[in-house]
Structure formats: structure tokens, C-alpha cells
Amino acid sequence: MTTEIRLADYLNTKDADALSMLLNAYATDPMGGGEPLSLEVQKSLASKLAEIEGAFSVLAWVDDKPAGLINCFMAFSTFKCKPIVNIHDVAVMSEFRGLGVSRLMMAKVEEIARERGCCKLTLEVLEGNTLAQAAYRNYGFSGYELDEANGKALFWEMPLS
Template identity: 40%
Template sequence: MLSIRLANLDDAADEQIAVELLDMYCRDEMGDSKPLSEHARASLFPGLREHGGGVVLIAFETSDPHHPLPVGLAICLVGFSSFRGSKLLNIHDVAVSPAARGQGVGRQLMQAIESEARARCCTKITLEVRSDNLRAQKLYEQVGYHAAEPQQWFWSKILD
């Protein structure tokens, strides 16, 4: 059984769970294939609080209700669509623990993200996905996402 809830950005236990799940994702081949930096570990929740638009969802496997097991994470940021003149929710990270993959955790996280976006009166959800992350692309297509027309590229410039 799966339970998904919003993380409390002021709660140390939620912070620890989110950091560990994000570290798991960073170590994955679809992440950076290396551990989450100490700076990122220490700055994740303080930075999301400062941003003011951070939305963190944590998925728990709850077959043992006394010991829920964190198995998934979504980190999203509320933004603004200038073309729509309204709020949007950008999915920044979606991560599912290797042991829980293929069990619908990602699909349920995507449904929870959409519910949260609707509750926040967002009119659009955006995300980026690696071109070689076919598993994620398949999930996103199954839940109604598609590549933008014309095709969009995500570019970045590292400043540190």
C-alpha cells in the first residue's frame, strides 16, 4: 500500500527523508551517478523555504503502518507562465527507490503532483526529462504529458 503526502519544510524528519531519497536519485545513472553534495544536503529545505514555492511530496510504502518506508520523492517549484498569465508547477525531480520501481509509485506521484497543482490553482505543469531516460518518458506519456511543439531543449549554465 502506498501513501503520498506533502513534506513539511520545517520538519527535520521530513528533511532527512527527502535528502536521503534525493541522494539515492543523485547516485543513480539517471542522476549524476555520484552522491548529493554536502552543500546540497544542508541547503535543500532552507533553500526551498527561502524560494517560497517549494513543493515536496514523499511516497511511503505503508504495508507496515508502524514503520512506513520512504520509496519516492517529487520536488516541484511553483512558477509563473507569462503566456498564460497564471501559476504553473514545474516538476524538478521525481525519484523512486530501485526496490519500488515498476510498482506504480511514479504514476501515483504524478497523480499527486497534478492534484497539488490543481489545489494551488496552477494552469500548467512542466517538467524536463533526459533524452536517454526512456522509462520516465514512457511514464510521462502514459499520464498525459507530451513533448512540447516545437520541441524544447533544456539548457543550463553552471555558475559555480
Template identity: 40%
Template sequence: MTTITDIEIEDCDFSNPEHLNGICDLLNAYIRDQMGGGTPLNKLQQLRLVDGLNNHPTAIVLLALAGERPVGMLVAFENFSTFTVRPMVNIHDLIVLPEFRGLGVGRKLMEAIEIRARGKGCSRITLEVRHDNVKAQTLYVSLDFQEADPPMYYWRKNL
């Protein structure tokens, strides 16, 4: 049985086929999850995904590995805060395979992104979470994240 001490966090190596396959497998697992609610990526979309992340100038992709197997992933992007006049990091995805949930994998990924953000001199880390994803909210609160003051909404316009 895998324990949290068996999990290592690494920056994605875009020259490693296991990492690239892991990105796609993890994202598709997340999309199929009740919190994802979408259609899994086809092979062409998967190629575009890993190429897009590899070539995005501010992408940060962290993988949680159980041995060589990717079992969790955090995708974030560095941005710039005009209010703090410093860089910031926005977490876009936090994914842990269902059979590895509850072991602290998400916590290790979150702690790793905080270390990287502090190292870059970032003023904050932001994320969005579904109002019905209580497990994720519990993790974020335990790591000192809190709802924005004043509360914010996440709005979008699909194009």
C-alpha cells in the same frame, strides 16, 4: 511485500526528521543512479538542501511513504506563465528508490502534483526528461504529457 495500496503521498513536513532524512537519502540515491550521474551531497549540502527547500516560497515537496519510510519524492516549483497569464508548476525532480520502481509510486506522485496544480489554478505542468530515460518518458506519456510543440531544448550555462 509492499504494494501500491501501501504507499501514501504526503506533503513534506519540514519539522519531521524522518521526512528531512528521506529527502536527503532519496536525492543521494537519485544522484548515484545512472540517470543522476553526480556526486552525492555531503552533510552540509544536505542541511542546506532541506533548509533551502523549506524556505523557498514556491517549493512543493511530496513524499511517497511506505509506512513511515520515504521511498519516492517529487520536487516542484510554482512559477508564472506570461503566455497563459496564470501560475504553472515545473517538476524539478521525480525520484523513486530502485526497489520500489514499477509499483506505481511515480504515477501516484505525478497524480498528486496534478491535483495540487489544478487546485492552484495552474495552466500547466512542465518537466524535463533525459532523452535516454525511456521508462520515465513512458510514464509521462501515459499521464498525457507530450513533447512541446514546437519541440523545445533544455539549455543551461553553469556558473
């Protein structure tokens, strides 16, 4: 078994197709919402990501098959006055789970974050996704809090459409 972990080239057709396929597989999973991406999103995802300054994706290939994906976006910590990498999507195809693919991809994201002078990595995870939570804890992530008395930060959203 050969595993390759690398940055995606959004303008490369093979990478763009893998990105779309992997994200769609994640979207159709119950932890991704259980609904496929629209055909328009699948078609334009890589080109739109290429337009976003600070966006990057890490792809995992196992025996030259797309196995995993992490989509990231640069952000900024005002308290530290340093950049942050926000991990937006983490997906590993079911046939490749348990092989350490997510750990290898996380290591690549961490390497990139350190090269860019980042002070931390951030991500959100569903309360019910205990497998992902365990993997993130094993990698060193924990709930964010400034003061235990005030509790952990919550990730909220306000849809605009």
C-alpha cells in the same frame, strides 16, 4: 503493503531526512548524474527549500519507508497569465519501482497544481531515460512545441559557477 503520498514538511526531521536520502539516491543513479550530493547539500536541503516561496515536495512512503520524491517549484506562464508547477526532480527508490508510486505522486502534484489554479505542469527528462519518458507519456506529458515546423522546445542550461 501500505502506501502514503503526502506533502513534505520541510521542518519535520523525518521528512527532511527522507528528502535528503531520496534525492541523494537519485543523484547517485546514472540518470541523476552518478555522483552523490555533497554532505552540505544533504544536511541543508530541506531548510533551504523551506526558504523558497512556491517550493513544495511530495513524498511517497511504502510501509513507512521513504519510497519516492517529487520536488516542485511554482513558475508563471506569461502566455496564459497563470501559474505553472515545474516538476524538478522525480525519484523512486529501485525497490519500489513498478508499484505505481510515481503515478500516485504525480496525481498529488496535479491535485496541488489544480488547487493553485495552474495551467500546466512542466518537467525535463533526459533523452536516454526512456523508462521515465514512457511513464511521463502515460501520465499525459508530451514534448512542448508552439508550431510543428519550429520543432520541440529544448531545455538548456548555463552554469554560473
